[in-house]
Amino acid sequence: MQPPTIADVEAAQVRIAPYVRRTPLLRSEALDAITGATVVVKAESLQRFGAFKARGAFNRIASFTEAERARGVIAYSSGNHAQAVAGAARTFGVPAVIVMPSDAPRVKVDNTRALGGEIVLYDRVAEDREAIGLALAAARGLALVKPFDDPFVIAGQGTAGLEIFEDFGPVDVALAPGSGGGLVTGVALALTARAPGVAVWGVEPAGHDDMVRSLASGAREMNAPGVRSICDALLSDRMGAIPFAIARERLAGAVAVPDDAVRDAMRFAFRELRIVLEPGGAIALAAALTGAVDLKGKRVAILASGGNVDPVQFAAIIAA
Amino acid sequence: MQPPTIADVEAAQVRIAPYVRRTPLLRSEALDAITGATVVVKAESLQRFGAFKARGAFNRIASFTEAERARGVIAYSSGNHAQAVAGAARTFGVPAVIVMPSDAPRVKVDNTRALGGEIVLYDRVAEDREAIGLALAAARGLALVKPFDDPFVIAGQGTAGLEIFEDFGPVDVALAPGSGGGLVTGVALALTARAPGVAVWGVEPAGHDDMVRSLASGAREMNAPGVRSICDALLSDRMGAIPFAIARERLAGAVAVPDDAVRDAMRFAFRELRIVLEPGGAIALAAALTGAVDLKGKRVAILASGGNVDPVQFAAIIAA
Numbered sequence: 001m002q003p004p005t006i007a008d009v010e011a012a013q014v015r016i017a018p019y020v021r022r023t024p025l026l027r028s029e030a031l032d033a034i035t036g037a038t039v040v041v042k043a044e045s046l047q048r049f050g051a052f053k054a055r056g057a058f059n060r061i062a063s064f065t066e067a068e069r070a071r072g073v074i075a076y077s078s079g080n081h082a083q084a085v086a087g088a089a090r091t092f093g094v095p096a097v098i099v100m101p102s103d104a105p106r107v108k109v110d111n112t113r114a115l116g117g118e119i120v121l122y123d124r125v126a127e128d129r130e131a132i133g134l135a136l137a138a139a140r141g142l143a144l145v146k147p148f149d150d151p152f153v154i155a156g157q158g159t160a161g162l163e164i165f166e167d168f169g170p171v172d173v174a175l176a177p178g179s180g181g182g183l184v185t186g187v188a189l190a191l192t193a194r195a196p197g198v199a200v201w202g203v204e205p206a207g208h209d210d211m212v213r214s215l216a217s218g219a220r221e222m223n224a225p226g227v228r229s230i231c232d233a234l235l236s237d238r239m240g241a242i243p244f245a246i247a248r249e250r251l252a253g254a255v256a257v258p259d260d261a262v263r264d265a266m267r268f269a270f271r272e273l274r275i276v277l278e279p280g281g282a283i284a285l286a287a288a289l290t291g292a293v294d295l296k297g298k299r300v301a302i303l304a305s306g307g308n309v310d311p312v313q314f315a316a317i318i319a320a
Numbered sequence: 321m322q323p324p325t326i327a328d329v330e331a332a333q334v335r336i337a338p339y340v341r342r343t344p345l346l347r348s349e350a351l352d353a354i355t356g357a358t359v360v361v362k363a364e365s366l367q368r369f370g371a372f373k374a375r376g377a378f379n380r381i382a383s384f385t386e387a388e389r390a391r392g393v394i395a396y397s398s399g400n401h402a403q404a405v406a407g408a409a410r411t412f413g414v415p416a417v418i419v420m421p422s423d424a425p426r427v428k429v430d431n432t433r434a435l436g437g438e439i440v441l442y443d444r445v446a447e448d449r450e451a452i453g454l455a456l457a458a459a460r461g462l463a464l465v466k467p468f469d470d471p472f473v474i475a476g477q478g479t480a481g482l483e484i485f486e487d488f489g490p491v492d493v494a495l496a497p498g499s500g501g502g503l504v505t506g507v508a509l510a511l512t513a514r515a516p517g518v519a520v521w522g523v524e525p526a527g528h529d530d531m532v533r534s535l536a537s538g539a540r541e542m543n544a545p546g547v548r549s550i551c552d553a554l555l556s557d558r559m560g561a562i563p564f565a566i567a568r569e570r571l572a573g574a575v576a577v578p579d580d581a582v583r584d585a586m587r588f589a590f591r592e593l594r595i596v597l598e599p600g601g602a603i604a605l606a607a608a609l610t611g612a613v614d615l616k617g618k619r620v621a622i623l624a625s626g627g628n629v630d631p632v633q634f635a636a637i638i639a640a
Binding site: 029 | 427
């Protein structure tokens with residue numbers, strides 16, 4: 001499949017406008033002071049279903065044919081894509097099957113079920129979610145809504161980038177979570193089209209830094225199996241093929257930050273922004289706070305990608 | 321002093337525009353489902369310094385003469401007004417003395433100090449903050465920024481009501497915290513001017529329900545001394561005289577809700593809205609969630625007034 005173009009992102013913006021929220025850009029004097037920059041935080045945690053994933057899910061499902069939608073959809077996801085697909089499917093009156101890892105945060109499983117999704121659990125280490133999803137899709141005639149390796153999904157996520165430009169103007173630097181790469185490359189597609197000089201960086205958990213290695217080697221590298229980060233939303237095995245093609249052309253690079261910096265960023269978001277971020281949702285903020293990317297004197301956009309976090313985990317982190 | 325008029329609120333909006341944020345209206349399918357209404361949450365927790373108080377503080381300090389500002393300002397406050405006055409004063413290069421209760425949440429004392437305020441602590445039960453403030457003001461020639469009983473402050477808070485109308489259109493019901501009454505009466509001033517049929521309700525902590533009793537008796541009633549609520553921002557002794565005059569003309573009424581409902585509302589805000597609300601900031605949401613005011617079929621605005629809460633307290637509530 002071909003990578004999406006800026007025209008696809010623009011079309012997505014029109015298509016999903018009735019279904020998604022235009023999320024606010026939050027400011028913080030403390031964040032500007034720490035970074036020496038002028039920073040906006042795109043709070044996708046305030047998006048429907050609590051993450052940017054609503055953008056791609058609505059764009060993908062709205063673009064299926066009537067016949068495809070009538071048969072139903074399927075998705076595999078650690079949680080945020082799961083909720084978005086279940087929620088978007090329900091909006092269109094479409095049945096949804098969601099394949100989720102058995103160790104997904106309970107809040108994400110509960111939310112997905114509450115949104116009407118039929119949940120199939122799998123073992124993240126022993127089983128292959130893509131194989132399970134494809135088998136179920138074939139057996140039941142379901143249309144697959146991939147989490148990132150799909151032009152419609154990437155174009156949908158890119159609408160967050162268009163909103164940043166429309167609401168704040170050109171930025172010098174944008175920071176977004178890595179993992180599969182749908183968000184960071186969709187945003188890069190939008191921002192580089194609008195302001196060619198922008199440097200868009202992917203941010204991923206230390207120990208799960210396939211984007212850093214892939215951009216260095218020129219081929220899609222894998223993460224070793226196993227969970228080595230609290231960023232449950234950012235644990236894909238490797239980048240998608242389409243995101244990787246976009247990343248090579250349009251990203252300035254990628255950086256990895258340790259979980260302790262993510263926890264600090266969650267505390268900062270609680271205290272200074274008064275918003276709830278899940279670990280993966282705070283990782284781009286962590287990169288800014290730790291100086292992983294030089295921001296001094298620049299206009300900066302940070303994607304705070306999601307806010308679905310178990311209250312017990314959140315409480316333990318902020319009260320530490 | 322005369323109560324402010326809608327013209328004063330409109331003038332305040334222009335005056336404070338460079339200094340305050342236009343806070344977003346948040347939506348939640350879950351909130352609509354529970355209330356049977358179409359609800360927007362005005363997230364003043366995302367305001368500068370984490371509460372609506374920035375509006376009144378900037379409007380008051382920007383309206384002082386150059387000579388008054390040169391001598392400095394003083395405020396007494398349990399915390400949110402303290403931060404706002406310290407922050408607004410610093411913006412104008414004005415020294416600020418802040419009289420705070422010794423049992424104020426640490427986060428509020430720390431934030432006020434970080435904003436450059438000189439802090440004077442007092443005993444909430446044994447001492448009279450107003451007397452302390454007036455004595456210091458007289459001794460040091462400081463201009464007093466009252467927390468609610470001031471036309472400029474009320475007009476400033478009312479700008480939140482103008483924004484609700486401008487961004488969402490006419491509402492049938494608005495719910496805002498009570499206490500001194502600056503916010504709820506400022507918002508009532510704005511909303512009743514724009515949409516005369518609106519019912520604006522004050523919400524206060526059970527056991528600290530002077531607004532309910534004052535509206536019933538027709539005279540400003542006192543709260544008995546002592547703290548009986550986790551809503552540290554809503555523990556004024558009684559309503560201000562000017563807010564009371566506005567309340568009698570423009571409020572539909574007032575209701576009291578118990579602390580347990582406030583805790584539930586904080587959990588709801590964490591889980592469904594993904595925002596951080598302090599107890600007092602969640603009380604109007606609590607009134608909606610518990611059905612303290614009938615909202616069925618109506619267009620409703622809820623003022624989520626602040627998000628300055630100690631992390632340990634917040635953690636204990638959301639993880640319960």
